[in-house]
Amino acid sequence: MTGTADHTAAPAPASPRGAANRRGPFRAGERVQLTDERGRMNTVTLADDGEFHSHRGVLSHGELIGRPEGTVVENSAGFRYQALRPLLKDFVLSMPRGAAVVYPKDAGQIVTMADIFPGARVVEAGVGSGALSISLLRAVGDEGRLHSFERRAEFADIARGNVETMFGGPHPAWQISIGDLAEELGEHEAPGSVDRVVLDMLAPWECLDAVATALTPGGVVMCYVATVTQLSRTAEAMRADGRFTEPDASETMVRGWHVEGLAVRPDHRMVAHTGFLLSARRLADGSERLAPKRRASKSEYSEEDLQAWTPVALGERDVTDKKLRRAGRDALGLAERAAGATPPADAPARAKTPAAAPADPAPDAASEQPHEERP
Numbered sequence: 001m002t003g004t005a006d007h008t009a010a011p012a013p014a015s016p017r018g019a020a021n022r023r024g025p026f027r028a029g030e031r032v033q034l035t036d037e038r039g040r041m042n043t044v045t046l047a048d049d050g051e052f053h054s055h056r057g058v059l060s061h062g063e064l065i066g067r068p069e070g071t072v073v074e075n076s077a078g079f080r081y082q083a084l085r086p087l088l089k090d091f092v093l094s095m096p097r098g099a100a101v102v103y104p105k106d107a108g109q110i111v112t113m114a115d116i117f118p119g120a121r122v123v124e125a126g127v128g129s130g131a132l133s134i135s136l137l138r139a140v141g142d143e144g145r146l147h148s149f150e151r152r153a154e155f156a157d158i159a160r161g162n163v164e165t166m167f168g169g170p171h172p173a174w175q176i177s178i179g180d181l182a183e184e185l186g187e188h189e190a191p192g193s194v195d196r197v198v199l200d201m202l203a204p205w206e207c208l209d210a211v212a213t214a215l216t217p218g219g220v221v222m223c224y225v226a227t228v229t230q231l232s233r234t235a236e237a238m239r240a241d242g243r244f245t246e247p248d249a250s251e252t253m254v255r256g257w258h259v260e261g262l263a264v265r266p267d268h269r270m271v272a273h274t275g276f277l278l279s280a281r282r283l284a285d286g287s288e289r290l291a292p293k294r295r296a297s298k299s300e301y302s303e304e305d306l307q308a309w310t311p312v313a314l315g316e317r318d319v320t321d322k323k324l325r326r327a328g329r330d331a332l333g334l335a336e337r338a339a340g341a342t343p344p345a346d347a348p349a350r351a352k353t354p355a356a357a358p359a360d361p362a363p364d365a366a367s368e369q370p371h372e373e374r375p
C-alpha cells in the first residue's frame, strides 16, 4: 500500500509566551497603532478613560477597547484612523530606547544566518534597548535560553521594559546579566556550552576569546558592526584567534517599492546603511582553520589605525544618564500596563516592577520617531 504520510500536527503546546496578547479584541494597556488616511502613524497605549488628541480632534480609547484589530474609527472631527497592533517591526522602531537598535531587516537576517533555532542556548551582548533580544527570544522560544549581557544597568532596564511589553510579561527563556561580556561570560557559561553568540557592540574583538571558549564546536558567532573599520578589525581578530572558521561578511539592503496601477517604481527613500554582519563557526578543539592561501596583505594595526577605532573616532554618541533613566522608566511603565492587558491564560507570574504607573512616553503621541543612526 502506498499510504500517504500522516502530517497531522502534534497537539499544540500551551500558548507560547506572548502569543495570546497578539490576538483577539483590543484590551486596555495594549499598544495600538493608528494610521490616518495619509499613512501617518501614531502609537497609543489604550486606557479605559484615555483619549488620543491631535490637531484634528479627539479619539476616545473607548472606541477601540473591545473592538477587533483592523477596525476603522472616526474621531470627534470625523477624521478616520485604521487601528492595528504594531507588528514586531513597528514595535521596535517606536519603543523607548537609549541606543541605536538593530533594525528589523538586520534582525531577520541575524536570526536566519546565525541559525537561531527553537531550544537553542544563545548569548547576546550588549542588550541596548532589547530590540534584537525580542527577535532572539521569539526564535529560541519558551524552551530555549537567551542570556543577554549588558555593561550598563540603565540599558538593561530599558530592554527589560521593552521585552516585557512585547511579551506581556517576563519571558521564561530570558536572563540578563550586568557586566562586560569579556569578563562575565566565563563566570556564567561553562566552556563549550553555548550554541550561538550574537554581538552588537563597539569592540566585539575584545570579547572573541571569551566567546570562543563558551561556544560549542560548530557553534555560530555573529557580529553586527556599523563601520568598515570595526568589520576589518573583528574579522582579523577572528582569524588570529584560530578557533573560528573563515569569517563571512555581508550587509542587507531592503528597498521598498511604490506599486499603484502602472506607477510602479522603487521608493525614493530607503534606510540604506545600518550595519554589517560578520559570522564564523567554532572549530573543534585541535582543528585548524581551512582558508584559501592569500598574498600577504596588511592585517597588523599601527597605533594610528587603533586610534581610528576609538568610540569617539567611530562617532559613538554618549547617551546621558538622564536620558537613559527616562527611557528606562518609560519602558518599564509600558511593560506594567502591557502585563495588565495580557489575557489570564498567557499571564506569567511576575514580580511587581517598582516604577509607579507612568505617563505615556513621548513616542505615544507620535511614534514615528526619527531612527537613530548608527555611528
Ligand SMILES: C[S@@+](CC[C@H](N)C(=O)[O-])C[C@H]1O[C@@H](n2cnc3c(N)ncnc32)[C@H](O)[C@@H]1O
Residues within 6 Å of the ligand: 099, 100, 101, 102, 125, 126, 127, 128, 129, 130, 131, 132, 133, 149, 150, 151, 152, 155, 179, 180, 181, 182, 200, 201, 202, 203, 207
Ligand atoms: C548598539 S547597543 C545594542 C543594541 C541592541 N542590540 C538592540 O537591538 O537594542 C550596544 C550596547 O552594547 C553595550 N556594550 C558594549 N560593549 C559591551 C560589552 N563588552 N559587554 C556588554 N555590553 C556591552 C553598550 O552598553 C550598549 O548598550
